[in-house]
Amino acid sequence: MLSVGLTGGIGAGKSEVSRLLASYGAVVVDADKIAREVVEPGTPGLAAVVAAFGPGVLTADGTLDRPALGALVFADPERLAALNAIVHPLVGERAQELERAAGPDAVVVHDVPLLTENGLSSRYDLVVVVDAAPETQLKRLTDLRGMTESEARARMAAQATREQRRAVADLVIDNDGPLEALEPQVRAVWAELTRRAAAG
Structure with a gap:
C-alpha cells in the first residue's frame, strides 16, 4: 500500500x-469530510467543541454552526489551535481506520x-x-x-x-x-x- x-x-x-x-x-481519505463527521450531533467531538466555545456555535437544530465557529477561530490563532486540538486527533484516528481497511495494493x-x-x-x-x-x-x-x-x-x-x-x-x-x-x-x-x- x-x-x-x-x-x-x-x-x-x-x-x-x-x-x-x-x-x-x-482510495481517498478526505480529512475535511471526516472533520465534519467527527462533530456531527451526538458525537464526543461536538460535545468537546461546545464545551470549549459555548452553545453559540450550535444552530437551532443542534448541529455545528460552521460560520459562527469560523468567525470565532479564524481571526484568533489561540482559539484556532484549541479547535484543532479537539478535531485533529479524532480525524487522525478515523483516517487510520480507513487506511487499514484499504487493500495491500x-x-x-x-x-x-x-x-x-x-x-x-x-x-x-x-x-x-x-x-x-x-x-x-x-x-x-x-x-x-x-x-x-x-x-x-x-x-x-x-x-x-x-x-x-x-x-x-x-x-x-x-x-x-x-x-x-x-x-x-x-x-x-x-x-x-x-x-x-x-x-x-
Missing part, C-alpha cells in the same frame, strides 16, 4: 485533483488541507501538492465561492505559504491554468503513484 498526502492552498484546486484520483482508483490518498501547517508530511510515503499562484487562488475564491476579497485574503493568510507547501512536496501539480490542463497532469501523477505502489 502506498500512503499519499495530498494538499494545496484554499482555491488551488485540490478537491478537483482528489476527485480525479478517486476516479482512477485511488491500494494507493491511499489522504486529502489534508492543513498538511503543511500541522507538520504532517512525514506521515506519508510521499506528498503531492496542488499549486496555484496567490492571484489565481484569490480569483477563484471571489468568483467561484463568493467570498469578499478581504475574506479570501484572510483565509489564505491563515494557511502555509506557497513556498512552505512546495518545500514538503515530492510531486507538484501546477493548477494555474484551465481545468482541461489539469487532467493530463493528474493522470501522470497517478501513473507514478501506481508505479511506486507496485514497486512496494
Whole structure:
C-alpha cells in the first residue's frame, strides 16, 4: 500500500485533483469530510467543541454552526489551535481506520488541507501538492465561492505559504491554468503513484 498526502492552498484546486484520483482508483481519505463527521450531533467531538466555545456555535437544530465557529477561530490563532486540538486527533484516528481497511495494493490518498501547517508530511510515503499562484487562488475564491476579497485574503493568510507547501512536496501539480490542463497532469501523477505502489 502506498500512503499519499495530498494538499494545496484554499482555491488551488485540490478537491478537483482528489476527485480525479478517486476516479482512477485511488482510495481517498478526505480529512475535511471526516472533520465534519467527527462533530456531527451526538458525537464526543461536538460535545468537546461546545464545551470549549459555548452553545453559540450550535444552530437551532443542534448541529455545528460552521460560520459562527469560523468567525470565532479564524481571526484568533489561540482559539484556532484549541479547535484543532479537539478535531485533529479524532480525524487522525478515523483516517487510520480507513487506511487499514484499504487493500495491500491500494494507493491511499489522504486529502489534508492543513498538511503543511500541522507538520504532517512525514506521515506519508510521499506528498503531492496542488499549486496555484496567490492571484489565481484569490480569483477563484471571489468568483467561484463568493467570498469578499478581504475574506479570501484572510483565509489564505491563515494557511502555509506557497513556498512552505512546495518545500514538503515530492510531486507538484501546477493548477494555474484551465481545468482541461489539469487532467493530463493528474493522470501522470497517478501513473507514478501506481508505479511506486507496485514497486512496494
